[in-house]
Amino acid sequence: xxxxxxxxxxxxxxxxxxxxxxLNVALSGYAHEHYDLKEDLWNRFRYLNKxxxxxxxxxxxxxxxxxxxxxxxxxxxxxxxxxxPVDRVISQYYAYMTDPxxxxxxxxxxxxxxxEEFSRRNPNMQIKQLLGGEYYFxxxxxxxxxxxxxxxxxxHYPILGTTKTLFEFLHVLGKHIGIEEYPLVGKGxxxxxxxxxxxxxxxxxxAIKSHNKLDGILYEVxxxxxxxxxxxxxxAEQQAARNHEFRTKLYxxxxxxxxxxxxxxxxxxxxxFHGEIDVVAISIARLVKIDKQDIENFAHxxxxxxxxxxxxxxxxxxSGSPLEELKxxxxxxxxxxxxxxxxxxxxxxSEDFIVKDAxxxxxxxxxxxxxxxxxxxxx
Numbered sequence: 575x576x577x578x579x580x581x582x583x584x585x586x587x588x589x590x591x592x593x594x595x596x597l598n599v600a601l602s603g604y605a606h607e608h609y610d611l612k613e614d615l616w617n618r619f620r621y622l623n624k625x626x627x628x629x630x631x632x633x634x635x636x637x638x639x640x641x642x643x644x645x646x647x648x649x650x651x652x653x654x655x656x657x658x659p660v661d662r663v664i665s666q667y668y669a670y671m672t673d674p675x676x677x678x679x680x681x682x683x684x685x686x687x688x689x690e691e692f693s694r695r696n697p698n699m700q701i702k703q704l705l706g707g708e709y710y711f712x713x714x715x716x717x718x719x720x721x722x723x724x725x726x727x728x729x730h731y732p733i734l735g736t737t738k739t740l741f742e743f744l745h746v747l748g749k750h751i752g753i754e755e756y757p758l759v760g761k762g763x764x765x766x767x768x769x770x771x772x773x774x775x776x777x778x779x780x781a782i783k784s785h786n787k788l789d790g791i792l793y794e795v796x797x798x799x800x801x802x803x804x805x806x807x808x809x810a811e812q813q814a815a816r817n818h819e820f821r822t823k824l825y826x827x828x829x830x831x832x833x834x835x836x837x838x839x840x841x842x843x844x845x846x847f848h849g850e851i852d853v854v855a856i857s858i859a860r861l862v863k864i865d866k867q868d869i870e871n872f873a874h875x876x877x878x879x880x881x882x883x884x885x886x887x888x889x890x891x892x893s894g895s896p897l898e899e900l901k902x903x904x905x906x907x908x909x910x911x912x913x914x915x916x917x918x919x920x921x922x923x924s925e926d927f928i929v930k931d932a933x934x935x936x937x938x939x940x941x942x943x944x945x946x947x948x949x950x951x952x953x
Contacts, residue, residue, distance in 0.1 A: 578649040579627065580751055581642050582634035585703040587665040588657040589737040592762030594634055596744060599757040604629050609637040619645045631751045639706030640730065653733040653750075654704050655743055656796040659789035660782045661771050662700070667692045668768035689774065690781045697785040701792050704731065720788070724795060733803065734796040741822075742804040745815035749807065756818045761826055841946050850883040852915035853944075854906060856890045858929060864920045865891060887915055900932040907936045917943050 584590035597606045607630060609615035615637045627648040643650035657665075667689050670678045681687075704727060727734075733750060735743025748756065771779065783790060804812065855873075857864045866889050873884045890906050910917060917938065919929050926945050933943060 578651045579630050579646060580632040580747070581638050581650050581652045582632060583638045583640070583642075583652065583654055583703045583706070584634055584636050585654075585657075585662075585700040586636065587662050587669060587763075588655050588700065589740050589762060590634065590655060592759070593655060593740070593744065595759040595762070596757060597632060597634070599759060600748070600753045600755065601631055601751075605631040607633050609633065609635040612637040612639070612642075615642065616645050622647075624648065636703075639703055641706045651733075652704070652731045653735075653747060654700075654731055654796070655735050655737060655740065656700055656789075656793050657737040658793055659698075659700065659786035660779055662789075663693050663696075663782050663786065664689065664771060664774060665765065665768055666699075669763070669765050672765065672767040690778050693782040693785045698788040700789045701727075704792070720791070723788075724791065727792070727795070733799075735800040736793060736796050739797070739800045739804070741815045741819040742800055745811060745818065746800065746803045746807065749811065756814075758822055841944050850885070852885045852887050852913055853918045854888045854890070854910055854913075854915055855886055856892065856902070856906070856917060856919045856921075856929065858892050858900070858919075858921040858925055869920065884918075887913060900928050902932050902936065907938070910938055910942075915942075919943060919945050920947055921945065923947060 582590070582593075584594075594606070594608055598608075604626070607618075609618075615633070615635070624647060627646065630648075633642070633646075640652065643652075670676050670692075671682045671687075673679060682692075701723075705723070733743070733747055735746070744756070747753075804815070807815075855869045857869065869886065869889055873886050877883050888906060888909055890903060892900065892902070909915075917933065919926070921929055923945070929945075930940060930943060934940060
């Protein structure tokens with residue numbers, strides 16, 4: 575674990591809002607401070623003594639850039655999160671163009687600024703944020719300076735990540751600064767009015783790419799760096815990052831009638847490995863009250879996850895006294911055998927064996943059964 579203060583220069587629209595939400599909860603007290611104005615940061619830290627500085631683990635924000643360490647009387651290291659530049663520029667443009675809370679919104683609307691013009695006027699904003707100082711005002715670096723620049727970044731930014739590998743970055747960083755538990759937090763800033771990359775004309779995308787060549791190189795460097803750093807973690811640490819990502823995506827999906835915290839995480843993850851999967855859903859409406867609508871909500875939320883699709887072929891809501899033998903309809907057994915689907919079962923864990931025995935008695939293999947609940951939900 576590092577004793578240095580981590581400095582995180584937050585370039586706009588690069589996942590920093592979500593990252594800072596996690597850090598605000600994961601780091602207690604004054605351990606994480608955030609500044610969007612360089613002047614505010616400077617005014618605070620030039621007066622802090624070492625006793626106060628010893629409690630700070632990380633400083634983040636748009637007001638942080640290379641050179642911030644000169645204000646701080648404590649060892650510092652830099653980290654950064656990089657976004658694919660075409661996607662980032664499109665995201666930032668539509669944020670300014672569609673959201674009145676941004677100071678630049680009025681100017682964008684009045685000038686009718688196009689996406690391509692915005693990109694031309696504001697190139698390579700990520701690398702400028704990282705380099706800081708005089709480089710911030712340069713549109714391009716001379717060809718001879720590119721190699722030196724990236725050697726500089728490699729030296730002063732020991733941890734680089736990308737928005738595509740945000741959870742890998744977060745857990746590499748977390749090990750560095752001693753985060754032991756990663757909370758579930760809401761999404762960062764999401765602009766539903768923006769265009770996706772493939773909705774922007776190819777000619778405009780190429781122009782953005784051309785204007786942001788250095789950011790493009792930086793993105794490729796960050797991809798390679800986070801792959802190396804993440805693979806250097808232990809298997810358990812890597813699995814913790816995967817679990818955190820998975821739980822966060824479930825949290826963001828909003829399970830409506832079903833509380834995602836009631837699910838067996840390992841059982842849910844086993845479903846993910848199948849990509850698109852056909853299932854028969856069985857709910858035992860004796861102790862656990864989950865109806866057909868609950869199961870449809872569950873499938874809808876699950877289908878919002880990347881690379882995952884659940885097709886519900888049939889839903890059985892079975893009832894009766896717990897003392898009675900469980901009877902699964904012949905049509906359900908026939909469908910399971912014919913389609914070779916998975917059987918997803920919603921039942922109190924104390925009754926798992928009853929369902930398991932009933933299915934096995936009909937020739938269904940246990941490996942095809944997935945018991946999802948780890949507690950009795952209260953509806």
